[in-house]
Amino acid sequence: MKRFAQAGIGALLLAGTALQCGCGNSSAGLATSSTGLLPPDAPGTIGIDDPMARPIAVSWTSARAKRCGFYFDPAKLRSNYLAYEAKQGATGEQYAKIERTYDTTYRTTSEKIALDADYCTDRKGLEIKADLERYLQADYTPNLPKPKPIASCGFWGCTSSSDTPFSDKKFWDDQQKNNPKR
Numbered sequence: 001m002k003r004f005a006q007a008g009i010g011a012l013l014l015a016g017t018a019l020q021c022g023c024g025n026s027s028a029g030l031a032t033s034s035t036g037l038l039p040p041d042a043p044g045t046i047g048i049d050d051p052m053a054r055p056i057a058v059s060w061t062s063a064r065a066k067r068c069g070f071y072f073d074p075a076k077l078r079s080n081y082l083a084y085e086a087k088q089g090a091t092g093e094q095y096a097k098i099e100r101t102y103d104t105t106y107r108t109t110s111e112k113i114a115l116d117a118d119y120c121t122d123r124k125g126l127e128i129k130a131d132l133e134r135y136l137q138a139d140y141t142p143n144l145p146k147p148k149p150i151a152s153c154g155f156w157g158c159t160s161s162s163d164t165p166f167s168d169k170k171f172w173d174d175q176q177k178n179n180p181k182r
Contacts, residue, residue, distance in 0.1 A: 084140055
């Protein structure tokens with residue numbers, strides 16, 4: 001009888017641990033709230049209409065572009081962006097907050113992605129390039145990733161409602177399209 005009670009407690013602890021691992025905040029990009037899934041290097045769930053969206057978006061893109069070896073001057077982009085904010089009327093405390101937000105986001109993003117050898121994918125490179133080109137042309141409209149809504153969280157982890165079901169035909173067609181030499 002005592003053995004069964006101990007086994008039941010052990011199973012209960014194991015299930016609780018597994019549940020926490022599946023739905024807790026992880027480095028795989030799950031936001032701390034259940035608002036959605038974001039890339040691991042994303043600057044958080046900040047909205048486009050937030051006053052700090054611009055400095056976050058520009059510095060996030062700058063750090064990512066530097067990491068992926070894009071040819072540009074990050075210090076000049078920062079200087080041009082801060083001059084833009086000054087022209088928009090940011091002064092004193094507001095300007096200092098924008099500058100701090102920019103620098104903190106740049107540093108944090110650089111630290112997050114520095115050791116990821118597989119960070120600079122073709123897809124990510126295209127995203128970075130599009131944003132970087134706009135910023136270098138003084139169009140500082142923020143373009144931050146939007147979280148995918150979470151449909152359900154279960155024993156095996158969380159799934160997004162926007163996840164499409166796996167199709168082996170589509171998978172092999174994509175493989176053939178991406179690697180025609182095979």
